[in-house]
Amino acid sequence: MIQSSELILNPDGSVYHLNLLPEHIAHDIIFVGDQNRVEKITQFFDSIEFSTQKREFKTQTGVFKGKRITVMSTGIGPDNIDIVMNELDALVNIDLKTRTPKEKLTSLNIIRIGTSGSLHADIPVDSFVMSKFGLGLDNMLRSYLIDDISEIAMEDAFIKHTNWDLKKGRPYVISCSEKLEKRLESDRIFKGLTGTAGGFYGPQGRVLRLNIQDENLNSKMDNFNFEGNRITNLEMETSAIYGLGKLLGHNCLSLNAIIANRANGTFSEDPYKAVDELIAYALGKIAE
Numbered sequence: 001m002i003q004s005s006e007l008i009l010n011p012d013g014s015v016y017h018l019n020l021l022p023e024h025i026a027h028d029i030i031f032v033g034d035q036n037r038v039e040k041i042t043q044f045f046d047s048i049e050f051s052t053q054k055r056e057f058k059t060q061t062g063v064f065k066g067k068r069i070t071v072m073s074t075g076i077g078p079d080n081i082d083i084v085m086n087e088l089d090a091l092v093n094i095d096l097k098t099r100t101p102k103e104k105l106t107s108l109n110i111i112r113i114g115t116s117g118s119l120h121a122d123i124p125v126d127s128f129v130m131s132k133f134g135l136g137l138d139n140m141l142r143s144y145l146i147d148d149i150s151e152i153a154m155e156d157a158f159i160k161h162t163n164w165d166l167k168k169g170r171p172y173v174i175s176c177s178e179k180l181e182k183r184l185e186s187d188r189i190f191k192g193l194t195g196t197a198g199g200f201y202g203p204q205g206r207v208l209r210l211n212i213q214d215e216n217l218n219s220k221m222d223n224f225n226f227e228g229n230r231i232t233n234l235e236m237e238t239s240a241i242y243g244l245g246k247l248l249g250h251n252c253l254s255l256n257a258i259i260a261n262r263a264n265g266t267f268s269e270d271p272y273k274a275v276d277e278l279i280a281y282a283l284g285k286i287a288e
């Protein structure tokens, strides 16, 4: 039995941070970072059966073109993904009454619709990127046993190419769900490695008033290439979703609208429009 200090439930039996009971979630789940993006997606649903919010975690479940879907905001960063993935998994794979893992496990389909910065001049603002791999620069996943799910050769090549300072922790690389990749891909979406940083400024090479440990890191990442895979973009959740998804047995895919281009210093003139277009793209593919 899992102790109440480890699997924390609210007085109504819902999981601690997400405030959800098992019946509140669908097997197809869309993650967004921003809580205000949840309704930008569910406005297209035929019906909404459930809504709740606690802190930055807003959840709505409804039906879109005959398919039951849950849309959930994760807030910012890998630390939040640790909470969201563990509590979502508990909802389907732990009997919350007996506090024991179920014998028959459920795999969720999880698709992130996020925003991101591109590292390449040829991946312009307002374009879309699908993360074939998540490159974790954040360390959160290193608290788990990940050697069996990591792309070690790619990690080693990245560490060598960037002369990565291991004082910052060892980067990790995890692949997406091939099943979801096939369902969501098209000619109009770039594919590559998505770097997941543990912060927005220094950890993504942004300098305002503070010097950073390696000011050449973004340009080294820009010209990294492993067997035809380049690092397309930087954001703050994908590799944590991919890692915990793989460890827990869920299918995960991350799509990002590019709102900043770090190579040429530009920012989208209408980032909300880019996100709306990515939402339309993803919902179109999900409904196919």
Ligand SMILES: O=P(O)(O)O[C@H]1O[C@H](CO)[C@@H](O)[C@H]1O
Binding pocket: 032, 033, 034, 075, 076, 077, 113, 114, 115, 116, 200, 235, 236, 237
């Ligand atoms: O727009 P979302 O989905 O939050 O994604 C990106 O935006 C946030 C930073 O502004 C980080 O969460 C990053 O991953």
Ligand SMILES: O=c1cc[nH]c(=O)[nH]1
Binding pocket: 115, 116, 117, 118, 200, 204, 234, 235, 236, 259, 260
């Ligand atoms: O550059 C960017 C843009 C959006 N989100 C990020 O994390 N980084």
